[in-house]
Amino acid sequence: MxxxxxxxxxxxxxxxxxxxxxxxxxxxxxxxxxxxxxxxxxxxxxxxxxxxxxxxxxxxxxxxxxxxxxxxxxxxxxxxxxxxxxxxxxxxxxxxxxxxxxxxxxxxxxxxxxxxxxxxxxxxxxxxxxxxxxxxxxxxxxxxxxxxxxxxxxxxxxxxxxxxxxxxxxxxxxxxxxxxxxxxxxxxxxxxxxxxxxxxxxxxxxxLPGIDGRNKMSKSSGNAIPLSATPEQIAAAVRAMFTDPQHLRAADPGRVEGNVVFAFLDAFDPDAAEVARLKEHYQRGGLGDALLKRRLDDLLQGLLAPIRARRAALARDxxxxxxxxxxxxxxxxxxxxxxxxxxxxxxxxxxx
Amino acid sequence: MxxxxxxxxxxxxxxxxxxxxxxxxxxxxxxxxxxxxxxxxxxxxxxxxxxxxxxxxxxxxxxxxxxxxxxxxxxxxxxxxxxxxxxxxxxxxxxxxxxxxxxxxxxxxxxxxxxxxxxxxxxxxxxxxxxxxxxxxxxxxxxxxxxxxxxxxxxxxxxxxxxxxxxxxxxxxxxxxxxxxxxxxxxxxxxxxxxxxxxxxxxxxxxLPGIDGRNKMSKSSGNAIPLSATPEQIAAAVRAMFTDPQHLRAADPGRVEGNVVFAFLDAFDPDAAEVARLKEHYQRGGLGDALLKRRLDDLLQGLLAPIRARRAALARDxxxxxxxxxxxxxxxxxxxxxxxxxxxxxxxxxxx
CATH class of the missing domain: 3.40.50.620 (HUPs)
Known part of the structure; x- marks a missing residue:
């Protein structure tokens, strides 16, 4: 048609x-x-x-x-x-x-x-x-x-x-x-x-879930990262991101299901094999949230920086x-x- | 406005x-x-x-x-x-x-x-x-x-x-x-x-009631006289028009309420005083439906003839x-x- x-x-x-x-x-x-x-x-x-x-x-x-x-x-x-x-x-x-x-x-x-x-x-x-x-x-x-x-x-x-x-x-x-x-x-x-x-x-x-992991991402739920987010807003959102509340120490085994950081890595990380390896490591124990969140922060900063820059330039006209x-x-x-x-x-x- | x-x-x-x-x-x-x-x-x-x-x-x-x-x-x-x-x-x-x-x-x-x-x-x-x-x-x-x-x-x-x-x-x-x-x-x-x-x-x-006197005039009720009605259709509609079913002989007193012929005379007869006189006569007795219907038929023929003629001329173009x-x-x-x-x-x- x-x-x-x-x-x-x-x-x-x-x-x-x-x-x-x-x-x-x-x-x-x-x-x-x-x-x-x-x-x-x-x-x-x-x-x-x-x-x-x-x-x-x-x-x-x-x-x-x-x-x-x-x-x-x-x-x-x-x-x-x-x-x-x-x-x-x-x-x-x-x-x-x-x-x-x-x-x-x-x-x-x-x-x-x-x-x-x-x-x-x-x-x-x-x-x-x-x-x-x-x-x-x-x-x-x-x-x-x-x-x-x-x-x-x-x-x-x-x-x-x-x-x-x-x-x-x-x-x-x-x-x-x-x-x-x-x-x-x-x-x-x-x-x-x-x-x-x-x-x-x-x-x-x-x-994609919201950063709170409770609902899908939406502005009205207050759990969203806007496309115009500043580097600081991105970093703060990743820091606040829901992972596994039982995963108190890096050495503990952690849950991947319902873990927002992994949901984001699934959505945005171009290296699927590495994400699979990280999941396996996380579930086994010995992988801390901090390392994962750093990886995700890098990814999102890289994804959103050019979008934010183009958006700001366009908004001037x-x-x-x-x-x-x-x-x-x-x-x-x-x-x-x-x-x-x-x-x-x-x-x-x-x-x- | x-x-x-x-x-x-x-x-x-x-x-x-x-x-x-x-x-x-x-x-x-x-x-x-x-x-x-x-x-x-x-x-x-x-x-x-x-x-x-x-x-x-x-x-x-x-x-x-x-x-x-x-x-x-x-x-x-x-x-x-x-x-x-x-x-x-x-x-x-x-x-x-x-x-x-x-x-x-x-x-x-x-x-x-x-x-x-x-x-x-x-x-x-x-x-x-x-x-x-x-x-x-x-x-x-x-x-x-x-x-x-x-x-x-x-x-x-x-x-x-x-x-x-x-x-x-x-x-x-x-x-x-x-x-x-x-x-x-x-x-x-x-x-x-x-x-x-x-x-x-x-x-x-x-x-305006329909000619059957049961409902308001409408095409779907089959009780309507279209503006394009022929002289014969008008005459037939007036003949069929509901009056007073108890008014069997001209000499009898007749009812005006619900009498479609009077409703039509009220709507179309320019001589309101004469219509009032006819109503009074009808109610008293001594006035037949035929005379009233002849008056109404004349009225409607006179009203619709020029409309019908203009309509037919317009319909050709x-x-x-x-x-x-x-x-x-x-x-x-x-x-x-x-x-x-x-x-x-x-x-x-x-x-x-």
Missing amino acids: TTCATSTSCAAPTNSAASAGRPVVLTGDRATGPLHLGHYAGSLRNRLALQETHDQYLLLADSQALTDNAGDIAKVRDAVMEIALDYLAVGVDPAKSTICLQSQLPALAELSMLYLNFVTVARLERNPTIKDEIRARGFGRDIPAGFLCYPAAQAADITAFRATLVPVGADQAPLIEQSNEIVRRINATAGVPVLPEAEALIPAAGR PGHIRAVIRQGVQRARAITGQTRDEVFGALGLFQP | TTCATSTSCAAPTNSAASAGRPVVLTGDRATGPLHLGHYAGSLRNRLALQETHDQYLLLADSQALTDNAGDIAKVRDAVMEIALDYLAVGVDPAKSTICLQSQLPALAELSMLYLNFVTVARLERNPTIKDEIRARGFGRDIPAGFLCYPAAQAADITAFRATLVPVGADQAPLIEQSNEIVRRINATAGVPVLPEAEALIPAAGR PGHIRAVIRQGVQRARAITGQTRDEVFGALGLFQP
Whole structure:
């Protein structure tokens, strides 16, 4: 599936991002705050690979962030710039990946509203991801309607770009299934396969834990290392990192499972054989936390120093970031608008 | 409140429809079928008056019709043309009223999706109009999400045009209250009164009954007289019209309450004094149904003949109707897009 099979607007983009023949991948981030090492391990670095082989669209998901942050729009607004900085700092290339802003793409809202007619309230309420997230947020009965409806909005995001591949965490897979259900209903109603189904791309590695080892890394849990962390913040985070509370002396045998330092080494150390050797040594006894933490600190300092430097340089020119987003929006408007027209046309809505 | 207080795009319209200083009225019809005499009595003829004194927007509400007709899009599509013909046939002047198509106005979907974050699922479920309509349609648990959400979409319609006056039936008044609730939340969040509240304009006369006298007139009840009715259809409808089943002979006293012929005379006979005299005579006894029905048939033939003739002439040139809708869409896009920009800006969303 390509973006441009029937699109006349695909002539407009002048760089390789919309080159024909590549599979389309849609991903992005809810605009609720700057990104951290958990995002880097779980998705950002995959995007660097994907942009070489796919038509990749990165959605700065401010509209979706509003579904549970309507009371703090300043946070959502500021996060858009922070996340765009993070993207560029880690090496996302706007000539290869289209970075675009959800609230600036009317076709996404138009398709969302359309799709809401093809899914029942009961089906939305049964969605396991939504059920979990409603519970996690403590909404009770006061669920914002936009939050309940966001699976339809996500289906709009995916289909508007004609994405066939959507990188998501395992807990988000039901949302892709929901999107495909809507696709099948739209195609059945239209009588032609106007939209492609999408596949979830679930990373082999699990989520990176936070430094406290209690939950996955997240800003709201206060256990995250942001991509913009200073050398001191990195060092402090590594020092505070949860290991094995029973491993009181270096000579004692230690546990690897649940040990955050090893989880980080698994995620970031390029020398897997050495990490395996260190694990074995740690479990046997005789390997202290201090040595491991020094290794990890070196690794993270080396990983984040160039990202932090690029991020700081980019942050000095917000006009450039805005221009990157504007160009992405322009490209994304052409593609999503085309899909909107094709879907409305295939369904047989009145065309004046 | 005017459409153009802060709008730069208001320079574009070249006719009086967007003339500054007039209050804005939004009305329209769900695109589910051609209009009938019930619409004429309850709303269409009021619009002829309103277009002389107000900035009037008439929404061909195809998107809203999809919320409970996603399985019959052809009906919705065809109804758009039929209703536009009805509007022009009764005397709506596209130079005075803006006739526009809901699905062609992306800002309505954008505002709808935004507003869904400012209303809870519980609040939507409590809406008396929605509760009644869910019952009437027998949706049970299988309510399309779009149907539950349509009060937010209606708030988008009203506010996008900055309408301060919305003609609705008494049963629809809760929807205006729901819209105003959303307006207050948006304004409170923005910290500025970016949107005006609207007032329901509820017609003094109740709804016109169907010819069977059992329900209000509606196509689905099979008790309607369409605006395009032929002379024979009008005559047959008047003959079949429910009067007083106890009024077997002209000499008997008859009942006026629930008598459809009198309801129609109340609605359409310009000589109210004569209708009052006829009622009194009927109740006293000595006035037969045949005489009343002849009077009503004459009235309706006289009312509908020119509408039918204009409608038939207009129907021969669908290209003209499409052009009228296109012009209305263009005008409405400028105004609704401006409101969308103002709302997103006032709320402080990221502007690239």
